[in-house]
Amino acid sequence: MAPAQGARTVPVWDRFVRVFHWTTVGLFAIVFVTDRVQWIHQPLAYVILVLVLARIVWGFVGSRHARFADFVHRPRTVRAYLEDLRHGRARRYLGHNPAGGAMVVAILFMLVFVTASGWLCVTPEFLHVEWMHHVHHISAHLLLLMIFAHVAGVLWSSVLHRENLVRAMITGRKSAQLEAEGGTTAGPGVGARGPAV
Numbered sequence: 001m002a003p004a005q006g007a008r009t010v011p012v013w014d015r016f017v018r019v020f021h022w023t024t025v026g027l028f029a030i031v032f033v034t035d036r037v038q039w040i041h042q043p044l045a046y047v048i049l050v051l052v053l054a055r056i057v058w059g060f061v062g063s064r065h066a067r068f069a070d071f072v073h074r075p076r077t078v079r080a081y082l083e084d085l086r087h088g089r090a091r092r093y094l095g096h097n098p099a100g101g102a103m104v105v106a107i108l109f110m111l112v113f114v115t116a117s118g119w120l121c122v123t124p125e126f127l128h129v130e131w132m133h134h135v136h137h138i139s140a141h142l143l144l145l146m147i148f149a150h151v152a153g154v155l156w157s158s159v160l161h162r163e164n165l166v167r168a169m170i171t172g173r174k175s176a177q178l179e180a181e182g183g184t185t186a187g188p189g190v191g192a193r194g195p196a197v
């Protein structure tokens with residue numbers, strides 16, 4: 001699934017996006033399992049919050065594929081992409097595909113929501129309010145489910161387009177080959193909707 005040796009690659013994910021992604025992955029894993037070690041749980045969760053806020057700013061001023069304008073699509077486009085995906089003919093996008101982009105926005109939103117609910121749990125107003133603790137518990141686990149779906153989507157796209165997306169998120173580069181061919185799928189059918197890159 002790695003680009004063939006000598007294949008031309010192009011930069012896609014800038015350094016900020018890559019450092020943001022893998023730092024968030026590591027911190028999320030630690031924060032999720034340290035609910036009984038609050039002196040670790042709370043400060044690291046706030047670091048995630050700062051990273052997410054910085055990522056949101058970067059979504060307006062960052063490099064081409066880091067921008068929300070590059071990967072936030074209308075619900076209709078996301079539905080059409082999912083339909084193409086179901087039929088194994090989803091086209092390849094150099095940045096996030098429409099479904100991946102929607103999931104990225106949802107994950108960023110949930111990271112802010114979970115952190116905010118956690119913070120409320122330790123304020124004097126909500127310290128003993130049971131439902132707020134339920135909100136934190138349920139939203140944290142919902143976010144975990146979304147992350148499983150995110151990783152499944154990444155693996156699915158990697159197989160469909162014969163391209164190692166995890167490696168691309170490490171190196172920041174993807175094969176330029178399909179872009180040159182019009183950005184279409186490596187699968188048998190060719191999706192006809194939306195720009196490819």
Ligand code: HEM
Nearest residue numbers: 017024025028095096097100104107147151154165166169
């Ligand atoms: C080990 C598990 C994970 C793997 C292998 C993984 C892999 C990836 C890959 C390959 C992309 C780029 C997708 C594309 O090509 O369109 C991506 C994007 C993203 N992932 Fe993950 N991911 C993982 C866990 C997580 C976790 C735990 C979070 C959040 C807590 C997360 C949040 C995101 C976000 C927000 C983006 C968008 C990056 C950006 O544009 O800044 N991921 N992930």
Ligand code: HEM
Nearest residue numbers: 031032035042045046048114115118119121122133137140
């Ligand atoms: C990304 C951010 C966060 C994640 C993923 C997260 C995740 C979790 C999880 C999974 C639990 C266990 C819930 C249970 O089983 O009942 C928990 C508990 C808890 N979290 Fe967080 N948390 C985050 C942010 C925060 C923040 C910012 C605070 C406070 C400043 C906080 C305070 C607490 C407290 C006090 C508990 C103990 C259980 C409770 O009182 O409900 N969390 N968190």
